[in-house]
Amino acid sequence: MEPRMDLRISYFPGKFIQGNQAILELPRFIDLFGGKAFMLVTPSMEQMVKANGFDRYDYEIFKSACCWDAINGIIGRIKDRDYTVIVGIGGGKIVDTAKAVADKLDLHVILAPTVAASSAAFSACSVIYTPDNIEESVYYEKHSPDVLLLDNSLIIGASCRHFVAGMGDALAVYFEGRGCMHSGAENSLHGRQTFCALAMCDYCLDTLLRYGYDAKTAYENKIITPAVERIIELNLLCAGIAFEGAGLAAAHAIHNGLTIMPQVRDHYLHGEIVAFGVLCELHLTDSEPEEMDEIYCFCEDLGLPTTLAAIGLTDPSDADLEAIAQATFDDPYLHHENPNTTVQEIKMAICAADAMGRDRL
Ligand SMILES: [Zn+2]
Structure with missing residues (x-):
């Protein structure tokens, strides 16, 4: 239908x-x-x-x-x-x-x-x-x-790495919802975006930036503070409303491209790979430098990956990068961002995200 x-x-x-x-x-x-x-x-x-x-x-x-x-x-x-x-x-x-x-x-x-x-x-x-x-x-x-x-x-008994990965997955909803809004793409339920889901996209980004680091610090020490409770709710509820109702786009497509590589797929969590996908998405969509800096800072503070090496791709070959970019291109979510994106633009965005991440280390 x-x-x-x-x-x-x-x-x-x-x-x-x-x-x-x-x-x-x-x-x-x-x-x-x-x-x-x-x-x-x-x-x-x-x-x-x-x-x-x-x-x-x-x-x-x-x-x-x-x-x-x-x-x-x-x-x-x-x-x-x-x-x-x-x-x-x-x-x-x-x-x-x-x-x-x-x-x-x-x-x-x-x-x-x-x-x-x-x-x-x-x-x-x-x-x-x-x-x-x-x-x-x-x-x-x-x-x-x-x-x-x-x-x-x-x-709170689960590892802090899982909690932080949940924030990495939730980080994507604002940028992917924005991508779907600009292109008029369908949401994850094959319909138009709800205003409620778009509001949740804004809430997720704002709350992650405000409370994410505090929540991580408390969680690491197994203390259930209001910030921890807020982020548990965000990772499991708010990000769900946002991604289903506002749609997925480049960050998840890039995740799906990167996971053709066993060294990524077998050792890194979904949200960790999605977080790096967000950084690539920012380069792909020509995000403002201030926004880019804010999101790199957030990932660095939380320990989310900001380079290819941090998701297991140390010195990837050109053929590997081509294959990842092609798999990303073949993923329907990528075209929710901009139907005219090319394989070469995707490859450039992945390399640029990695280069900036390495430069900031
Ligand atoms: Zn996800």
Whole structure:
């Protein structure tokens, strides 16, 4: 079906709950959605599940990639068991798998993300990988998650690197939303941008610049300050509203180009690579020098990558750079920025972002 660009579209999760020990609300929401839960749990959370008595619900420890083999395997094991709700407790792969399983079985879904590394838990789509962990496709669910349950005290147990990577992913929404606005491109829901999503783009950038460094410092010391709570909400909720409703563009296309290289894909987090993609996007779109300086400073202060070497590409060959630029060009998000961008312009922007990053070290 052709997208209708006269319609502004945003999707939202049904319920959003955040706080310390928020996970204790889980049984209440399971009861609300029929009382019969099947849970996918990341290995590091099994102890928490048992300590809180959540092992009275059926659960499975999930270690796989979010791939069709894993999703169909779970569906095969649980489809005749009369479950009413799927619960995902873990990182991006678990929440994406839980959403896809729930969608295929027409069940409710409750998500308790345990890292703030991306807004995966917010969205009504799952990034599907091959069993070898290579991104394959995006699966769109019929509904947004029923409940998004953010327990600050669980999330702060994840590494600071994941928290900072979440800020790197969220940094992109302002620039990508701006790119889609200038070109009139569709948003991630194949519609026109909502004003709410555009407001969230502004809020995300402003809040990251104001509170990002304070939040990182507190998080590193495992202190849940209002700044930390604000950034957890931003990474998992606000950036989700922004990216779905305002659209993706060059930063994610460049991420998708860079991840053809195994040394990038296998060792760096989504948000780290996206943050470098933002710097490339600034060069590609001829950003103002003041803006460029502000965003480089932000990435440097937080320890987000500002050079190719910082994402594993030390001395890339010209052929590597050509291949990355071509893969970026082939990604539809790139053309949300400017339909006339060439492969050579992309390559120049990546090299310029790296050169400026190295010069500032
Ligand atoms: Zn992202």
